[in-house]
Amino acid sequence: MTNISAVYKLSLVVVTCFIQACSSSCPVLDCWFVQEKAGRGGGLTGATTQEKSLLHIRTDANSHSAESQRAPSDISPDRVYFITDPGATLCHRSLSPPRGSIKKPQCEINPFLPQPSTLKWVAPLTDSAFSPIYLQADWLSAALHGTNKELVISSIMRAPTATREHNVILSVTSKTVSVKARLGKPVLLDCGFWVDPSSPLSGSGFAVEWRYQFRGEGRLVFAYDGKTDRVADTQEEGATLDFEGLHQKGNASLILEEAKVRHSGTYICTVYLPNILSQVVLELEIVEPPSLSIHPSPLPLAVPGQTLTVQCEASGFAPLSLELSWEFKGTDGKSRPLEPGSVTGHRQAWDGTYSQSARLELDTSKVDLGRGGELTCVAVHPGGTRRASTTLSVIGFSTPSIEDSMAMVGVALVLYGLIKLVSWTFTRTFHVVLLQKEK
Numbered sequence: 463m464t465n466i467s468a469v470y471k472l473s474l475v476v477v478t479c480f481i482q483a484c485s486s487s488c489p490v491l492d493c494w495f496v497q498e499k500a501g502r503g504g505g506l507t508g509a510t511t512q513e514k515s516l517l518h519i520r521t522d523a524n525s526h527s528a529e530s531q532r533a534p535s536d537i538s539p540d541r542v543y544f545i546t547d548p549g550a551t552l553c554h555r556s557l558s559p560p561r562g563s564i565k566k567p568q569c570e571i572n573p574f575l576p577q578p579s580t581l582k583w584v585a586p587l588t589d590s591a592f593s594p595i596y597l598q599a600d601w602l603s604a605a606l607h608g609t610n611k612e613l614v615i616s617s618i619m620r621a622p623t624a625t626r627e628h629n630v631i632l633s634v635t636s637k638t639v640s641v642k643a644r645l646g647k648p649v650l651l652d653c654g655f656w657v658d659p660s661s662p663l664s665g666s667g668f669a670v671e672w673r674y675q676f677r678g679e680g681r682l683v684f685a686y687d688g689k690t691d692r693v694a695d696t697q698e699e700g701a702t703l704d705f706e707g708l709h710q711k712g713n714a715s716l717i718l719e720e721a722k723v724r725h726s727g728t729y730i731c732t733v734y735l736p737n738i739l740s741q742v743v744l745e746l747e748i749v750e751p752p753s754l755s756i757h758p759s760p761l762p763l764a765v766p767g768q769t770l771t772v773q774c775e776a777s778g779f780a781p782l783s784l785e786l787s788w789e790f791k792g793t794d795g796k797s798r799p800l801e802p803g804s805v806t807g808h809r810q811a812w813d814g815t816y817s818q819s820a821r822l823e824l825d826t827s828k829v830d831l832g833r834g835g836e837l838t839c840v841a842v843h844p845g846g847t848r849r850a851s852t853t854l855s856v857i858g859f860s861t862p863s864i865e866d867s868m869a870m871v872g873v874a875l876v877l878y879g880l881i882k883l884v885s886w887t888f889t890r891t892f893h894v895v896l897l898q899k900e901k
């Protein structure tokens with residue numbers, strides 16, 4: 463019995479290993495080959511053509527197993543590429559989904575033209591001229607999105623002219639395509655790169671640039687010239703790179719020491735080698751839920767028939783997406799629906815966070831609040847739902863309960879006693895004073 467189950471377990475392990483080995487192998491990627499239309503008169507129409515294409519990825523140029531597969535009939539043989547990626551960046555699990563999976567990785571390739579950059583932090587890379595023979599080749603850039611939505615890869619590939627056997631020369635990767643961060647916390651925007659060590663472009667330096675874009679506005683966040691080890695002027699305080707990791711492992715991740723609302727936006731990580739560049743795009747959103755407070759606090763005692771005005775203030779939140787509502791739960795444990803109340807316009811504080819408030823006019827003659835209960839302000843925000851509660855007491859003049867009546871009788875008795883005591887003391891003192899005067 464135990465033997466059988468052991469065999470069963472063992473075979474399970476073997477099968478699992480086999481599946482894992484399969485899924486970590488390099489993929490054959492369905493891709494779009496996109497290029498600008500050779501427009502008549504070279505007009506700036508921006509029109510593009512799209513052709514189906516197939517990329518056979520391998521880590522070693524000598525493994526020809528993939529080539530034995532026939533290309534599907536709807537793909538032109540000219541658009542079937544054999545890509546050697548010794549860095550295995552394109553062999554990521556997220557680019558090889560299991561067979562029959564609905565989620566597919568996205569892939570686009572474009573013709574690429576190497577050219578020197580005039581940017582201050584990139585120019586030193588092209589000081590020494592490169593063999594034009596190396597640059598005169600068929601270059602492609604590829605942009606890939608993994609199935610897990612968090613992985614993005616951008617590669618530059620080179621093939622000797624008129625072959626379709628490309629080698630990956632530079633890959634830039636990010637594992638955090640969309641980052642959400644709380645206010646004031648440190649933020650890491652992941653970006654890494656790999657350079658083919660056998661390429662003449664490797665070893666002659668690199669440059670890294672981080673740019674920020676938001677609604678058409680852009681700025682340089684960080685620029686680093688890895689050849690002369692210089693940081694260019696940047697306008698962003700508290701932004702840095704891990705220089706050791708950058709030189710040793712190609713870790714170009716941007717570190718923001720303290721998340722601020724104005725950091726929300728698009729970030730572009732660009733890695734430059736002499737004459738070529740590759741970049742990935744990330745989104746950062748600072749998400750901070752509101753703090754709530756209810757005014758007045760505590761609430762005054764409500765008399766039936768009276769209208770009570772209550773205000774709920776939500777502050778310090780971002781982004782500007784908030785729903786405020788009210789809930790009431792009576793002492794009997796029953797919830798009663800309340801009108802949503804009116805919501806004020808928002809205000810923005812110096813740190814970019816927003817505040818907004820909701821006003822509730824509670825007409826105690828219309829809403830049956832019983833003897834009171836708990837009034838709650840509810841704020842629904844992308845950063846989480848927040849609640850603030852306060853106790854609402856209604857003095858029961860209309861239908862006093864037995865406890866109320868007993869308490870009232872008690873209070874009346876005590877008051878009567880007090881009045882009696884005071885008046886007795888007073889008359890006594892008065893008499894004494896009179897007597898003293900007569901003396």
Ligand SMILES: *[C@@H]1O[C@H](CO)[C@@H](O)[C@H](O)[C@H]1NC(C)=O
Nearest residue numbers: 650654704707711713715717
């Ligand atoms: C890159 O560097 C940052 C900062 O030192 C670190 O937190 C991150 O884990 C590094 N990433 C990789 C892939 O090593």
